[in-house]
Amino acid sequence: MLINFTLSNWMSFRDTATLTTIASKERQHGERLPRIKKYPLRLLPITAIYGGNASGKTNLFQALKFAKYLIVEGTHPDNLIPRQWFRLDNASLNHPSEFVFDILIEDTIYQYSFSVTSKVVIEEKLVEILSTRDKIIYHRYDSQPHFNSTLAKDDFLKFAFKGTRDNQLFLTNTVNQQIELFKPIYDWFKYSLELIAPDDRFQPFLQFIDENNPLFNTMNKILMGLDTGIVRLGNEEIKIENIDISEFLKSKLKTEIKEGETVKIHKFGNLEPIIISRKKGELIAKKLISYHHHSQEEEIPFEIYQESDGTKRIIDLIPVLLDLINPHSNKVFIIDEIDRSLHTLLTRKILETYLNNCHPETRNQLIFTTHDLLLMDQKLLRRDEMWITERQFDGNTTLIGLSEYDDIRYDKDIRKSYLQGRMGGIPRINPALILSNNNQNIDKIKEDN
Template identity: 35%
Template sequence: MLIRFTIENFLSFKDREVFSLIPGKGTLKSHHKSKSIKGTSALKTAVVYGANASGKSNLIKAIEFGKELILKGNKAEQPIKYSNFKLDKKQLKHNSRIEYEIQHKDKNYAYGFIFNSKEIIEEWLYEISKKSEKKIFTRDKNRTKEFDLEAILSKNKKTEEKQFLEFTAKGTQKNQLFLSEIRTRKVKENVSNIDDLINVIDWFQNALTVIYPNSKNVGKKFELLEDTDLNKVFTEMLGYFDTGIDGIEFKEVDIEKIDIPSEILKDIENDLVGDKSEKTNAFISNIQDDKYYVISLNKDRSIRAQLLKTKHKISGGGYELFDLRDESDGTRRIMDLIPLIIDFFKGNNVFVIDEMERSLHPNLIYDLFDFFLSKCKNVNSQFIVASHESTLLTQKLLRKDEIWFVVKDKSGASRLHSLEDYSIRFDKEVRRDYLLGRYKGVPKFGNRDNLTVIPQIN
């Protein structure tokens, strides 16, 4: 679970802004909160509203940034690719900062780093509770001894283990995160007790998933229980969402011959086969012809591919098979979301989705949220969405602390605030006030009479 996310001098965010999923004082909808770990709970959902170009997508890009930097690393001597806040010349010289507070494996952690395009300035990991924090490691390039690993070294008594850890720290490139180095150098295989480091890496690898509205050719990896009938899962879900599809058929195909870029297939195969992955399946689509494939891990750790086709009843009897390209945009979007639904109810997953409502009817979006929230009492998964869909903006569905707004100030910097900041009754409908601009986060239009490029018609 994501407890809190802090961002500073990154894309449209200038000053330090905090996106918090710590529940407020409200007692309603208590099942929207995760189980408490050392006095800390997290909300299971959040919806972020804002006008176009307000910074909603930038918030999501920032959340994804750390994941990419940890899991993919950075080549030696190459710049760290990102953009800081560009509308203030002073900020161009300032470092950027990102911090995640997360809940994973029955512990709470604060992990973050300060950086610029050339190097990591600071990096830290603490185990935290509501009232205290315990240092796991810190890194500061301005100290004589850059890494403080005493807490980890004290748990590993063997000299060779201590030396391996210290060697890994010294070998960490200035543009590389220490956690990325821990992952790529296979420190776990050589040091007996680095559980906290592995837990945090595992959260980024197996819990956090970021999805954009036009995510194509991206393997959406998910896990099925061993006895789950995948055909039944897709058929029931597509029927529930009233797609008009009467069934699903999977056709075995030669994985070497499917028209997906080889580097993407290789990445998916490595992820599924890797001993650190919890996922057993990946759902991918071809951007050229919108064919959908399920890549699965067999019991012998080999990989197989199946082409997904939809079934429609023919008048007079029988079925006709369709490729997904023959279905509507909305049906294909629902198809994209089915693996997400599977993993949500498996638990211990965090989904961050930009513009989830693309191509979907407002009633379907509302029902999907209601579906998740009505059945999430014993499920510790999280659903964070940036959206324009105002039908979700109701206290019948969401708590006040689950509704967030992004606005730009006069300097062009994005700022975050929550509906919890406003004094409103629990039974007040907020959608109308939001559209009227009370909570900000809506576009401000100019005077149409001042448009000189439009011909005047009398």
């Protein structure tokens, strides 16, 4: 689980901002809060981030995406670190961008942090948070490693650090060097932290196209219950020769896909995904198909790209929901614009289904950004589960938790207070300026005619 995320000097976040999922003393919906007895600690299973356009919601998402990329993928030797600093003052270019994660892995809390410029890693630190003290595992600064007393005797770790480039995280290099010691931290970022952008399509495609998948029927039942008009999803085999890709790529697929391997490609234009695998020496290509009822109850196949954006978004989110309600899962889903192309009632039903399955042993989390103010509802969410991003006049984004407002009662319609501007995070619209510009344009058009 993600306990805290702190960032600074990233895109519109010039100053330090922290998103926390540590529960306040609020009692509402307390029965669904995960409890970490070792510390002790109550965490939030869900977090909603609201705010006006260009207020910084997506920039927060992009910060998490950047951090995951830098840790999991790393950088090439001669490449710059693709950080995006705050560009609205001259000083930020020369200041590092900083990221701090407090994460829960098998009921142990770790803090992993790093600060980078476009060229080098300035500092990197891994700490185990114990119930009574903090135990520094390693601390990289001044281009030198500083290990705890136990690890300081490990010559191979020192050797691995010497092979860590200035533009590379030590955590990433240890995994590349097959050092298992810090791999649980790396694996959390690679496998547990899932980021879904508004335009991400068919990330769970394999589950839908494999009719032998145990979840296949469950996903289809959920899809039917959400009034999409789809009876079921299935697959259709197509010949490799008929796929609209270059002959070079076809040849490469034929030579490089090994027995049992599966790859996903997209047909350009409509972004229709295709799965290609090799079974018993033969290449097999499949594409996802939706089926609708004909007036005579006959099933009629449709290409997925022919479905509405909302239906495609639902297809994206159903496997996410199944993961979230899986008692054995421990994933953190970060979804930017969860309500994109969805009706409010559909979005709310997805959230309610997840929350109804949350309990003290839950180790999944859902963090999302949204413009849908009908989700700003204390019957659905606790106050400490709701946050607002606000862009200041100097361009800096601040992150504010609604639990910081003492005057919000449990029975209060917080949407009204939010829309009245009492909490910030709403667009600063100047009607006079808009009208003035329009009148000038209209007058100019009349003169030209």
